[in-house]
Amino acid sequence: MTSTTFLKSDSGIGRRAFLKFCALTASLLALPPGAARLLAEGLEKARRLPVVWLSFQECTGCTESLTRSSAPSMERLLFEVISLDYHHTLQAAAGAAAEQAREATLKAHAGKLLLVVDGSVPTALGGVYSTIAGEDNLSLLRRCLEAAEAVLALGSCASFGGLPAAAPNPTGAMGVAELMQRDWVPRRPLVNLPGCPPIPEVISAVLAHRVAFGRFPELDAQRRPLAFYGETVHDRCSRRGHYEAGRFAKTFDDAGARSGWCLLELGCKGPLTHNACSTVRWNGVSNPVESGHPCLGCSEPGFWDRSSFYRPIEATVLAATEAGESSAQRGAAVYDSNCVYCHDANPASLDTPPDDVPALLRSGKIRSHRFTLEDADMQALVDYLKEAR
Numbered sequence: 001m002t003s004t005t006f007l008k009s010d011s012g013i014g015r016r017a018f019l020k021f022c023a024l025t026a027s028l029l030a031l032p033p034g035a036a037r038l039l040a041e042g043l044e045k046a047r048r049l050p051v052v053w054l055s056f057q058e059c060t061g062c063t064e065s066l067t068r069s070s071a072p073s074m075e076r077l078l079f080e081v082i083s084l085d086y087h088h089t090l091q092a093a094a095g096a097a098a099e100q101a102r103e104a105t106l107k108a109h110a111g112k113l114l115l116v117v118d119g120s121v122p123t124a125l126g127g128v129y130s131t132i133a134g135e136d137n138l139s140l141l142r143r144c145l146e147a148a149e150a151v152l153a154l155g156s157c158a159s160f161g162g163l164p165a166a167a168p169n170p171t172g173a174m175g176v177a178e179l180m181q182r183d184w185v186p187r188r189p190l191v192n193l194p195g196c197p198p199i200p201e202v203i204s205a206v207l208a209h210r211v212a213f214g215r216f217p218e219l220d221a222q223r224r225p226l227a228f229y230g231e232t233v234h235d236r237c238s239r240r241g242h243y244e245a246g247r248f249a250k251t252f253d254d255a256g257a258r259s260g261w262c263l264l265e266l267g268c269k270g271p272l273t274h275n276a277c278s279t280v281r282w283n284g285v286s287n288p289v290e291s292g293h294p295c296l297g298c299s300e301p302g303f304w305d306r307s308s309f310y311r312p313i314e315a316t317v318l319a320a321t322e323a324g325e326s327s328a329q330r331g332a333a334v335y336d337s338n339c340v341y342c343h344d345a346n347p348a349s350l351d352t353p354p355d356d357v358p359a360l361l362r363s364g365k366i367r368s369h370r371f372t373l374e375d376a377d378m379q380a381l382v383d384y385l386k387e388a389r
Helices: 015-027 035-045 062-064 074-081 095-108 139-145 155-160 176-183 200-211 240-244 315-322 327-338 354-361 377-387
Strands: 049-055 082-087 113-118 146-154 190-193
Touching: 035 354, 049 062, 049 095, 049 139, 049 200, 062 155, 062 200, 082 095, 113 139, 139 146, 139 176, 146 155, 146 176, 146 200, 155 176, 155 190, 176 190, 190 200, 327 377, 354 377
Parallel strands: 049 082, 049 113, 113 146, 146 190
Antiparallel strands: none
16 A cells, blocks of 8 residues: 555465455355355455545444454455555545545546445535535545446445435435436446445455456345345344244333344334344344344435334335235335325325326435335336325
8 A cells, every 4th residue: 555545564464364254255245165265366366456435424434344344354454455545534644645645546547446435425505515625525426436447335325325315405415326327427337335334244345356356246226235135134133033923022121122032013124124234243243133222224225214213114014025915015015114104194195196206206306205216116106006096
């Protein structure tokens, strides 16, 4: 790394620790047998990937998360495999020297660098709510994307707008994907790693995959890696046995809670939340549900506006999740999860023609419509509204 950014350790990493890291990373990414060897070979042969890390409207939790990758020290390995040329929280340089380091990287590695973004981008009032060295976040993101080969949106804020985008969203906060969809910034290959913050090993593994194989792992419709977001928190939950047996904690301090019973009736959103919290524990120790707190659904779009954190999931939504439902049934679950809080419980009362709903929801003109829906969920909602008329 350059002397203007980070101080590199002199000791390096032992061969055994390196191979253990590759085996762990291959396992986390659900790669086929033998992939650990290919990952190791790829990392050994790959040139260090230049990385520019931009932090916008955020809490620094994503950076904190990366620094807590479990042993063997993933962050230490990745800092030797990637060239983290700009990160205004971690870098040694400050002020003009820091900005010069970023601009030098953008010029020297144009079209080849990986851009990492954490935090949402404010768009209201010309972006005055967040600036870096006098430049608004949207302008800086646009310039950096021009030089980027790909972009990693780290955390729910960069992925979907996060808490800054909660209604009434005074700053006009948006995630990277929405900005690309609106053509407000250049489009580049994008991976979302939502979570508040994302799991440390998820960050490290995806970066390692990119460096070793020159591409990102397979993604879902929300552009999240399937290896980590392909299942729900509920699927592998340590409390699943209590759920199946009908044992639910009623309060946070009752006998059921102390006995580790299911937290569904305390508002757990695990059945609706795609993340690896149940299998990739924080610091290798635990996760929120195991610690006695219900899942808040932080890796899903709009979790901050959809419902009270501690209100139980509606029965219709839960039933649709567990059953092989029709499109209209799935649409009913979407309506109950997103629309019923502002509109009548009877969808037939809506004046908007069903076929006009997708354009209205995606227009960005109505503050309460800041949530995003996958194409399949959007079509299911339209089918449901048509059936209800």
